[in-house]
Amino acid sequence: MALTLEQKQxxxxxxxxxxxxxxxxxxxxxxxxxxxxxxxLREQARDQGVILKVVKNTLAKRAFEGTSFECMSDSLTGPxxxxxxxxxxxxxxxxxxxxxxxxxxxxxKLVSVSGKLFGxxxxxxxxKLPTRDEAISILMATMNAPVTKLVQTMNAVPGKFVRTVxxxxxxxxxx
Numbered sequence: 001m002a003l004t005l006e007q008k009q010x011x012x013x014x015x016x017x018x019x020x021x022x023x024x025x026x027x028x029x030x031x032x033x034x035x036x037x038x039x040x041l042r043e044q045a046r047d048q049g050v051i052l053k054v055v056k057n058t059l060a061k062r063a064f065e066g067t068s069f070e071c072m073s074d075s076l077t078g079p080x081x082x083x084x085x086x087x088x089x090x091x092x093x094x095x096x097x098x099x100x101x102x103x104x105x106x107x108x109k110l111v112s113v114s115g116k117l118f119g120x121x122x123x124x125x126x127x128k129l130p131t132r133d134e135a136i137s138i139l140m141a142t143m144n145a146p147v148t149k150l151v152q153t154m155n156a157v158p159g160k161f162v163r164t165v166x167x168x169x170x171x172x173x174x175x
Contacts, residue, residue: 008059019063025092025110026108026110028081029109055082061073088135098127
C-alpha cells in the first residue's frame with residue numbers, strides 16, 4: 001500500500017527528529033529475517049536505548065538532510081534497517097553486532113558516527129566503545145591514580161622511618 005504525501009512527510013519528520021538527536025547510526029540489510037527474530041531485535045534495541053526504523057531509502061535521504069548522517073545518503077540501497085544510538089556512541093553497533101552473530105541474514109552495510117561514514121568492517125570496533133557509565137568510571141580511575149600514588153608515596157616516608165627506629169630499638173635490646 002502506497003503512502004500518502006502526508007504520511008511520507010510524517011515519516012520524514014519522525015526520522016529526521018531521531019537522526020538529529022542520535023549519536024550514531026547503523027544501516028543493515030535485514031532481508032531473510034523472520035518477524036519473530038525482528039521483534040526480538042526490536043525488544044533488545046528498546047532496552048538499550050536504540051531506535052530501529054525501517055524506512056524507504058528516498059524518505060531516509062530526505063530525513064538525513066541537515067543532520068550528521070547526511071553522509072549515509074549516497075550509500076542507502078536495498079531494504080535497510082536503520083538503528084540509531086540515543087544514549088551512547090556504540091549502543092546501536094553493539095545491538096546489530098550481537099544480533100548478527102546469531103543471524104547471518106542481518107548484514108551491516110553502513111556505520112556512521114559523528115558525521116563520519118564507516119564501512120561494515122568497522123562495526124565491531126564501534127560496538128566496543130564504552131558506554132557512558134564505563135567512560136565515566138575509566139575517567140575517574142585515571143584521575144584517581146595520581147592522587148593514590150601521591151598518598152602512598154607520602155605514607156611510605158614515615159612508615160620507613162618507624163620501621164628503622166623499631167629495627168634500631170630491637171638491635172639495642174638484643175645487644
